Amino acid sequence: MKLFFKPGACSLSPHIVMLETGLDFTLVRVDTAAGITEQQEDYRRINPKGKVPALQFDDGTVLTEGVAIVQYLADLKPDRQLLAPTGTLARYQTLEWLSFISSELHKGFSPLFSDAAPDDYKAVLRQQLEEKFTWIDGELKDKQWLSGLHFSAADAYLFTVMRWAKLLKLNIASLSALEGWFQRVAARPSVIEALEAEGLN
Incomplete structure (x- = not known):
């Protein structure tokens, strides 16, 4: 399998999950602005959406969208307990988290990285994101992990x-449960390896 990524982008999530599973894969860097891979391939011929991540199988089939990719990878290695078994409430609670992060957090960040977005709109988004991270902090007070x-x-x-x-210096430094959780994740060998591979350490 090949995992197409851009350093620090949302493809970091399946990169970490892939390392957690122990599956063999090749990491392929993509310049999404130019639309080419590090091997100078036309990336849109691999993923017409032009975004990362994308997971390409040996037969050429491609799976896109990070939430779908991490579920697929987790199900390949159920012993790693990255996603609970089908039919259990725990599984759907994890899917609930994946959906929330995708729709309520992830998409809210995109305009903050855009020069075209008005500053007053960015201010509103920052406040909304800070409120959502505050809610997550409350959810983590008695938990080691989200699930x-x-x-x-x-x-x-x-x-x-x-x-x-x-990176964007949102006002979340006082959220102690969230920060403790972040440090626990950052200490995992898979996360350290992923960050080093992407040149983020």
Whole structure:
């Protein structure tokens, strides 16, 4: 399998999950602005959406969208407990987290990285994101991980998004449960390896 990524982008989430599974894969860097891979391939011929991540199988089939990719990877290695078994409430609670991070957090960051977005709009988005991170902090007060006792695919995704919050200096430093959780994720060998591979350490 090949995992197409851009350093620090949302592709960091499946990169971490891939390392957690122990599956063999090749990491391929993409310049999404230019639309080419590090091997000078036309990336849109691989993923017409032009975005990362994309997971390409040996037969050429491509799976896109980070939430779908991490679920697929987690199900390949159920013993790693990155996603609970089908039919259990715990599984759907993790999917609930993945959905929340995708729709309520991830998309809110995109305009903050755009020069075209008006400053007053960015201010509103920052406040909304800070409120959502405050809610997450409350959810983490009595938990080691988002889903309880086990690191899950949702933790990898939230870690990726929280890195953006820190980069943009959102007002979340006082959220002690969230910060403690972030440091626990950052200490995992898979996360350290992913960050080093992407040149983010």
